[in-house]
Amino acid sequence: VRIVEAFDSDGPALVEFFRSNPVGADSDFVLDRGPDFFALLRLRGHFRTFCARSGERLLGVATALWHDGVDGDRQIRVGEVVDLRVAQTARGSPVARALLASVQRAFEEVGVHWYCATIGEANRAARRLVEGKAGLPALAPLDSYVSAHLLALRIPHAAGRGLSIRKVGLQDVAEVEARIAALRAPLRLRPATPFRWGTSGGEDRGWIARNGAGDTVGLLVVWDGSEVRRIRVDRYSRGDALLRTLTRLLAPTGLVNPLPPPGGALRLWASRALWNRDGTPAVSRALVVAALAAAARAGAHVVQVNSRSDDPVVGHLRRFPGSSFRSRLFGRPGDPSRPEPPARDAGPFYTELALV
Numbered sequence: 057v058r059i060v061e062a063f064d065s066d067g068p069a070l071v072e073f074f075r076s077n078p079v080g081a082d083s084d085f086v087l088d089r090g091p092d093f094f095a096l097l098r099l100r101g102h103f104r105t106f107c108a109r110s111g112e113r114l115l116g117v118a119t120a121l122w123h124d125g126v127d128g129d130r131q132i133r134v135g136e137v138v139d140l141r142v143a144q145t146a147r148g149s150p151v152a153r154a155l156l157a158s159v160q161r162a163f164e165e166v167g168v169h170w171y172c173a174t175i176g177e178a179n180r181a182a183r184r185l186v187e188g189k190a191g192l193p194a195l196a197p198l199d200s201y202v203s204a205h206l207l208a209l210r211i212p213h214a215a216g217r218g219l220s221i222r223k224v225g226l227q228d229v230a231e232v233e234a235r236i237a238a239l240r241a242p243l244r245l246r247p248a249t250p251f252r253w254g255t256s257g258g259e260d261r262g263w264i265a266r267n268g269a270g271d272t273v274g275l276l277v278v279w280d281g282s283e284v285r286r287i288r289v290d291r292y293s294r295g296d297a298l299l300r301t302l303t304r305l306l307a308p309t310g311l312v313n314p315l316p317p318p319g320g321a322l323r324l325w326a327s328r329a330l331w332n333r334d335g336t337p338a339v340s341r342a343l344v345v346a347a348l349a350a351a352a353r354a355g356a357h358v359v360q361v362n363s364r365s366d367d368p369v370v371g372h373l374r375r376f377p378g379s380s381f382r383s384r385l386f387g388r389p390g391d392p393s394r395p396e397p398p399a400r401d402a403g404p405f406y407t408e409l410a411l412v
Contacts, residue, residue: 057115057151059158062105067093070105073114077141078290079179083379088286088321095284097121097138099257100411101247102166105139106158108151116142118155120162124248125406127170134245135168135390137192138412140185152184156191163390170245171195172387174407186386195386199405200365205324205358206344206378207303208351210311216338221346224262224277229253232262235275236329245387246406251328256411257284261325263346265339273333276343278325278351278359279410286321296379303357313357325351326360326410330369340372348376362409383409 062070071090078084089096097103101123108116119139125132137159142151163171173195175182188194224232236251254260258281265274292300300315307314316322325347332339344361351359358378363369365382385407 057108057110057149057154059154060107060109061158062107062117064094066105066107069114070107070117073117073143074141075288077143079176083289083293083296084291085322086288086290088288089284090286092284095257096281096411099284100408103138104159104162106155106162108142108146108155114143115146115149116140116151116155118152118159120159122163122166122168125170125245126248127244131248132169132245133167134170134172135163135166137171137173137185140182147181153191156185160192168390170387171390172198172245172385172407174383174385174409174412177382177384193388195388197384198387199385199403199407201383201385201407201409202363202365202367202370203326203381203383203409204361204363204370204373204376204378205381206348206361206373206376207299207312207315208325208348208356208359209377210349210352211345216342218268219273219338219342220266221263221342222266223346223350224264228262228264231264231272232275232277235272235331236277239329239331240406243404243406244402256281256328258282260328261347261350263343265343271333273336274339274343275329275331276327276347277329278327278347280323280325280354280356281411282321282323287324288319288321289316290318292318293379299377299379302377311352313352313355315357322358323356324358324360325356327362328408328410330361330363332369335368337368337372340369341375344373344376360410364404 070093075086078086103119103121105119121138122135125134186195240246258279262277267273303312303314306312347359
């Protein structure tokens with residue numbers, strides 16, 4: 057087995073490798089990164105992708121991704137392990153360890169201050185990555201998140217007394233960017249480059265909530281990244297299979313788009329920001345209803361609302377049909393003089409679940 061760096065010419069083979077190796081979760085899914093495997097990585101920062109090969113056979117892939125960030129008032133470089141995949145026939149072999157050794161060397165060469173990885177809690181195989189058993193130092197749990205995958209529905213719903221919801225227009229962009237900057241300001245490991253509307257390789261959409269006095273009290277921004285990656289469900293869990301049946305039954309009414317069969321592309325809009333000034337459930341729900349209806353009209357299947365697991369919005373959205381996916385951010389300082397990872401309560405920490 058040899059480890060080699062991947063380049064643009066390797067893109068088609070990597071796309072096919074990802075299609076053939078689903079991610080283990082409640083519902084197994086495949087990230088289809090065609091036609092340009094590297095497009096999503098370019099959106100997220102600088103990177104080097106490594107391949108494990110035996111002859112011409114591709115056995116595994118891993119990417120070292122890094123970006124300049126901010127930790128308090130300190131400028132840092134954050135490294136993230138992404139795209140770790142090992143072929144079924146090579147699992148349990150030294151392939152993952154060899155790939156991660158290359159990732160670690162890449163981080164050392166660019167002076168990464170933090171090693172990080174975000175993994176789904178149901179992805180048991182990925183635990184070896186963070187437990188120090190696959191070549192990287194052990195990573196500590198830093199923060200946890202919930203992604204609510206809600207069915208795109210045309211739901212008739214009044215915003216609530218004294219509350220108005222409208223789509224973000226060009227006149228609102230400066231306000232949206234300032235609000236997202238304020239949301240990110242307290243987060244550790246946040247990107248040094250601020251959020252800019254319409255620059256993420258897909259399409260940004262957003263909705264603003266205002267009260268009777270005209271004050272902005274809520275904001276939801278979602279991203280349609282279907283230009284750079286599609287999600288294909290390889291196997292539906294029992295609960296998700298029931299949701300698929302429900303959408304097929306409701307499809308003739310025009311309320312919902314039927315979830316695709318196994319192997320079909322799931323069109324997903326993912327939230328990049330959800331802000332609720334007063335924590336009022338009616339505000340969160342009205343913003344999400346607007347996004348669900350717009351997604352259904354556009355032919356999307358699911359709106360993914362991302363939040364920290366302790367965010368009250370998790371409770372606000374329980375009445376909507378869908379399922380939840382839990383993930384956790386792991387990390388540790390890359391400085392060998394700081395051998396112990398930080399405690400769980402040292403956050404909150406930044407992660408961009410919409411672009412995974």
